[in-house]
């Protein structure tokens with residue numbers, strides 16, 4: 001499929017959306033093409049229970065082109081020709097799925113744009129993962145409107161964080177419509193510049209990275225940490241404090 005006017009893409013003069021291209025074909029400069037990334041990851045995330053019941057999704061940016069799935073469709077069944085292409089700067093739809101004109105762009109659009117514009121992200125993932133939803137309901141998370149965890153190996157998978165650091169992810173309240181989350185998400189991103197994600201209470205997670213690989217790694221590490229926090233809470237272990245035998249953290253006491 002070519003761009004609506006038959007011309008090349010706004011950022012590289014190439015035709016990014018090509019229905020004939022095999023899904024596993026590598027794209028320019030060793031990158032997988034954004035459409036394959038979206039369709040492939042949606043299928044993987046469905047298997048993990050992150051994007052079931054049409055919820056959740058992923059958007060990928062390449063230069064000034066933003067690739068996004070349609071709204072309200074089963075995300076694991078998205079085809080190449082179902083993907084929208086939008087302009088990063090203007091938000092204008094450059095290409096819509098011509099074979100199914102009734103399709104509308106994802107309601108997550110303004111939230112994905114927050115990640116692209118405020119963090120220069122290359123990809124943003126939205127999950128409805130049960131672990132992500134559960135941590136927003138833990139007493140400490142509820143009280144502080146932020147999720148904190150420390151001293152777990154997977155924290156090292158989050159950019160700018162090490163094992164001894166406390167990872168802090170802001171939590172915002174859910175709204176009746178996905179788009180209405182955009183303002184609170186932007187404020188949370190400004191308040192927590194080190195965080196690569198925002199949790200939405202009783203809803204899920206938005207996480208991003210400089211490209212789809214980093215966004216996927218971040219999301220996987222976060223989901224692991226959310227799951228661990230729920231398990232640790234259940235076992236009566238405080239996941240927000242270093243273990244009592246951490247020599248580095250308690251060096252001054254020795």
Ligand SMILES: CSCCC(=O)C(=O)COP(=O)(O)O
Nearest residue numbers: 054055056071072106107108
């Ligand atoms: C049952 S899913 C409700 C909508 C939602 O939370 C979501 O993430 C999906 O939005 P989209 O517009 O991409 O279908």
Ligand SMILES: [Zn+2]
Nearest residue numbers: 055056178204
């Ligand atoms: Zn959602």
